Amino acid sequence: MPASAQVPAKTLAALLxxxxxxxxxxxxxxxxxxxxxxxxNTSRFNVGEVRAAIAALAA
Structure with a gap:
């Protein structure tokens, strides 16, 4: 998935x-x-920002 992709919370939950x-x-x-x-009624998470946050938590 490209870093610029926007995903809903449901998709992000499934990925994580x-x-x-x-x-x-x-x-x-x-x-x-x-x-x-x-x-x-529409919110989306940026995949690149989520990846960066997860990397920061893992470090």
Missing amino acids: DISEVTVWRWSKSGRLPRPRKLGA
Whole structure:
């Protein structure tokens, strides 16, 4: 998946093998980056930002 890809929380949860609630909890706590709002009911996470956050947590 390219770093510029935008994915919903459900897809991110599946990729990380965590629940969708955990994705939102980690985002709120700063463990994952905040999603971008694309509309009133649409948010997407940037894959490149998520990869960087995971790499920082692993280091």
